[in-house]
Structure formats: C-alpha cells, structure tokens
Amino acid sequence: MTDILFYIFAAITLISALLMVVSPNAVNGAICMIICFVTTAALFVLLEAYFLAVIQVLVYAGAVMVLFLFIIMLLDVNKDTSDLLKDKMTLGASITGFTLLVILIGSVFAGGQHLPETALLPVIENPTGEGAGIPFTTSAKSFGYSLFTKYMLPFQVTGFLLLAAMIGVIVVSKKHSENS
C-alpha cells in the first residue's frame, strides 16, 4: 500500500515539476509548483516525517506560493517571453540543473559512496525531563529538542542568514527622499 502510494505521489511530483518548467504560462507554472510542493509533503508523510510535511504545506504551498502568484498576477509577466537574456539564463540554468542531477545520480548509484557527513555536536541529556534525552520519535517535541541541541549551530546560522536577507530587503526597498 505504502509503495503504491509512493509511486503515485512520486509520479505526480515529477510530472508537475516537469510541467512547471516547460509551461509557457506563468500561472500554470505556479499552480504546477503548488501541486509539486503538496505531493512532496505527501512523500514526507509516507516517510513518517509529519512535522516536515505540515511545515512544507504551511510555508511553501501556503505562504511562499501565494506571494509568487500575487507577483505573477500583479506584474503580468507573460508579455516578454523571448528576450536574449532570458534565453541565456535558461541555457545556463538547464546546464547547471542537469549537471547537479548527474552528480546526484552518480553519487547514489556509482560505487555505493556516501556523501561526507559533518561532525555535529553530540546530543546532551534532556535538561528538563528525567533521565536521558527524548528518544527519537516523530512528534514535534523531539524534533524541536534535537533542533535546539544537536543542530543548534546550523539552526543559528540559518537564523542569521534570514536576518541578513531581511535587512537586505529593507535596505533595497527603502526609498531615499531628497529632504532627509
């Protein structure tokens, strides 16, 4: 049952992703991308990563894509489809994407090699509970626990990156008035 569901959702994900890339209409592309995100969430559910699945729907399908659609509709981007810059960018993007795909498939299938694992901080014992740390479960609580102990450094670096991006947006979008 799980296998069948996996194949169905994986097929929908791949097909909608492909349609997103080749679709000439921007709104069609955005809708395909939403479908792709939601079916990816379904794949997370099949992996029992429920928290990740919900966050995928909440953040990507529910918030990011609404903004995308908002911009597409406001700017009406269908007008200029064939200028030189965009062709060059399409070419570059396809070459990069294809190279990444080859590297991914190669690293998975060729010689059984694994990606290098970085050494992370060890899980310290749960300071609030009794005894050892929370055992690995699919609940949100153990997710949060490992996020704030073992993966504390990546978490903080990500937070810092987002802060930098936010400040950058404010600086870029700020209008300089002549008076002040």
Place this chain on the structure above:
Amino acid sequence: MELLDASLPYLLPIVYALAMISVFMGLCSYSVLAERKVSSWIQGRVGPNRTRLPLLGHIPILGNFLTRLGIFQPAADGLKFLFKEEIVPGHVNKFYYMLAPVVALAPALTTMVVLPFGRYVDVDGITQPLVLANVDLGMLIILGISSLGVYGIVLAGWASNSKYPFLGGIRASAQMISYELAMGLALLPVFMWAAFPGSDYGMSLFGAVQSQQTLWLFIWQPLSALIFLVALFAETNRLPFDMAESETDLVGGFHTEYGCFKFGLFFVAEYAHVIMGSALFVLLFLGGWNFLPGLADPWGNGLIGTLLSVGWFTAKVFAMIFFFIWMRWTLPRFRYDQVMSLGWKILLPLAVGNLVFNTIIIALYDTFTR
C-alpha cells in the same frame, strides 16, 4: 460475514467521515439561515418566513411555527442554486474558473479531520478525544491546510478575467498573508503553556482543551485570544475584513462572475470557514467541552457524559457563530489600507511582544519552581 469483519477497519473511518461531513454541511446551510434571521432581527425585519415543505409544513401548529422560523429555507436555497442555468462567461479561463470553487471549499472541509468535538473515557480509564484523526500536530495541520484556501479566491479572481474580481483576489491574497503571521504568533504562547514539560500532547488541540480544565485560556491569555480572534475574522474574510468581496466598491469581489452552484460553493466555503473558525476559537480559548471555568464537568464519564460534552461544545460553537454574525451586522467595513496597517503595525508587534512576554514568564516560572 468474514468479508465484513475484514473490511470493517477500512469501512468504519469512511462511515465516520461521511457522517461528519453530513453534519458539517447541515451546519453550513443552517448557519446561512442563522445569518439571514439574525441580520433581519438586528435590522428590525422578519427574515425568511414563507418556505413550507408539503407534509411537514402542514402540521397544525408546529408547521406554522417552523415555517415562520424559516427552517425549510436552506432546502429551497440549495435547490435554487442547483436548478439555475449554468452560465460561463465567454471571457474567462474555463479550467481555472471551474476549479476555483472546488479549491475554495476542499480545504475548509479537510480541516475537520483533526477537529476534536468531544471526549470519552476508554476501557483503560484514559480520557480520549472524539476526533476523526487524533494526531500530534493538529493545530499545525489546520493552519497549513486552511492556508491553501486562499488559492480558491485568488484563482477565481484571476480566471474571471475582469477588473473587480481581480482586485478582490489581489486584496484577499495580501490580507491572508498579513494575518496568517499574527495568527500563528498569537497561538504560540497558548501551546507553550499547554505543552508543559512532561505532557505528551504537543501541538494537538486535545491537549489545549485538556489544559483548560480549571481555567479557560481566554481568561488568563486575553491578548492572545484577542489577536487570534481579529486574525480569524480576517482569515475567514468576514466583515469588517471582507476585502475580497467588498460589495460596495467591488460589486461582488472575487465571485462577481460566478453564478448558480459555483457561487453556491463559494458561499458554503465561507460558512464552513466560519464554523471551523468558531470551533477552533472555542477549543483554544473557551475551554472546548469543559463545563465552566473553575467548575468540574457536572456530567460523568459514561455515555451520557460523552454526549453532553459534545452537546456543550456544540452550544459554544453556536454562540461563536452568533458572535460572527453579530459582528458582521454591527461593525462597518475597514478601508483596505486600514486593514493592512492594522495587521502589520498593530497586530504583528503585539503578537511578537506577547510571545516574548510569555516566554520570559515561563522561563521565570521554570527557574523558581524547580
């Protein structure tokens, strides 16, 4: 018989789900009636009082009474939507035009999967929620799925290919994004208090209700409740926040080009959102099925207790639906820039401040009570 035994684990959830959908849809149609009746009472009118079913409406005294209450009106409304001529304007994008009402309704109905509506005590003496799927992440699932509901409005506005629906769709998407943030942030303190160390409820709504057995969260988290309530009105697109519809300046907003049953679906979706929002507010801040703040449930743990808990929860939800309707016919609509500045300049900073304040309180509490 063997076949029945084998298929029962698969059949029962389907039966439960169908039962819940039918109850929910019934509630939707009767909240439309409630809206019409309450609005007419507020405006000093009578409201729908003519529709009469052939047999039921002709019982001597009861029939007249039910007719005057408008009990048969939802059936007439539904049939009217069904039998009208299906008109698809020539200038629309047909696929998305047809898709939009479905996309609007489906998320509103999906969220009820994780909505608990009562409690029972199982054979081991453990209190369990009455819910279709008792999952750890109930609240997040509701937030996630209901955030997909905006696509119905946005697609309707875009696919209609005319000015007013387009403006309605754009406004709706901006409004939804703005108020989702404040809504999520207002909920965090609630779950920080409800999921105290040692509890195994996490983000489930059942845990939030169980933590309110003595004191309702509305009383000691009034700021969270207020922010959540305002955001809820904005997310359900109800007045004073119905920017997407705004019939005084946008004709009908996103559903201007829609008629007959496709409009009916949007209509049902709005009331489904209202019911879901009311149920959510009752669960999170008004104690769910707990009797009164400070008082233990007067009913026992048996079957009667279960039924009464469901009944008490439903009564609270009806009171919240009445509150929604009451607000609609009391407050005037905000201007669009007022909606935006309320969301970003008042509610969001308030919600962040509330979160930080509660975090400090919890940290102090943890430090001094251990």
